[in-house]
Amino acid sequence: MRSLMLALLWAPLAMADPGLVFIHGxxxxxxxLDDYWTREFVDSVRQGLPDPSRYLVVNCDFDQYMWDDQAAGCLASQLTGFINQGNDSLILVTHSNGGNVVRWILSNPTWDGRYPSIINATHQVIALAPSSGGTPLADAVHNxxxxxxxxxxxxxxxxxxxxMQQVSWMxxxxxxxxxxxxxxPTLPTAFHPVIGSDVDSAVWDSDSYCGGYQYQVALEVTQNWLDDCSDGFLECRSQSAAGTPWFTDTDKTRGSEPLSHHQSRRACFNLDTLLRNRVEELL
Incomplete structure (x- = not known):
């Protein structure tokens, strides 16, 4: 009887058609796909799907407030179209401010008629370096x-x-x-951040060149405005402010390497493999 009950509980997920969505910051x-994530990263992660063709790379204007029609409205439109193509169980991979836009949709089901279906279809959110608590850099820029x-x-x-990402505003x-x-209140679906804890930019360290050395140097400069535990754009406490953390970079990355804010959307230090394996586990 116990085995039958477990089988019935798992049956809806097993029957669902899973899709993977990449949501930029x-x-x-x-x-x-090319300008934010890179094909190398996306192509690696989507291999964790039973059908790797079931994926979507979102393109929206996330320079707007998260509730703006060009931000959350655009995301809702693209997710709805993807669901209507038969992808009825979604894993969302977000980066940075993309996590805020997704949380807006998950937290406000009555705001837009499309939101309930998106919430029902979303199985899990893997939030790479989410800016859930804002960043002092936003305060520095504006004040x-x-x-x-x-x-x-x-x-x-x-x-x-x-x-919007000023600390007091968030x-x-x-x-x-x-x-x-x-x-x-808890979110209606699991929200698991991956936390970036440091920036390496030593010219003699080959790991500093993953994703582009110039970005590491810039993030090393901006890290001066942040706590010691930060990815050059966000402090660790901001990244872990919402949901339940999946891991902090050095706990799982190859060679215990930290992930800068730029590297957390690149195939650096086996991050793509970790995500691919996570997708396989969830399905």
């Missing part, structure tokens, strides 16, 4: 010195989305609009 994307504001502009951090959203943080 801050920025207006028209070709996120800091001329140098800090200029630095933010050079790095492309001047937008409504970055304004605290307000977390307390009033979003689920998954301490003292708030």
């Amino acid at each position: 801050t920025g207006k994307q028209t070709n996120a 800091g010195t001329v140098f800090e504001s200029t630095l933010g502009w050079i790095l492309g951090y001047d937008s409504d989305a970055v304004k 605290s307000h959203y977390n307390q009033n609009w979003l689920y998954g943080t301490s003292g708030r």
Whole structure:
């Protein structure tokens, strides 16, 4: 009898047609596959699916506030289209601010008529370096010195989305609009962050070149505004503010290497393999 009950519990998931969705972070994307994630990364992770062709790379304007129609509305439209193609059990892989846009949808089912179906179809969210608690860099860009504001502009951090990611602003959203943080209702689906803890940019260290050495150098500079435990853009406590962490980079990466904010969307230090194996386990 016990075996029969377990089989019945697992049957709906086993019968579902799983799909994998990659959701980018801050920025207006028209070709996120090549410009944000890289084909190497996406092609590696999607091999964890029974049918690797069942995947979607989202392209939206995440320079907007998370609830904006160009952000959450665009994401809802693309996810709905993907579900309507027969993908009725979704694993969402988000990066950075993409986790906030997804949390908006999961936390506000009555905001948009498309949200309930998306919530019902979403099996799990794997949130790579999510900015759940905001970042002091956003505060520096909008409220800091001329140098800090200029630095933010050079790095492309001047937008409504970055304004939204100021620490006090995200605290307000977390307390009033979003689920998954301490003292708030839990999210309707599992939300598991992967936390980046440091930036390596030593010129003699080959690991510093994964994903592009220039990005490591820039993130090493911006890390000066953050706690010691950070990925160069987000502090660890922000990344772990919502949901239940899956792991901190050095606990599972090859050679216990840290993942900078840029490297956490690249095939660096077996991150893609970890994600691919996770997809297989979930299905």
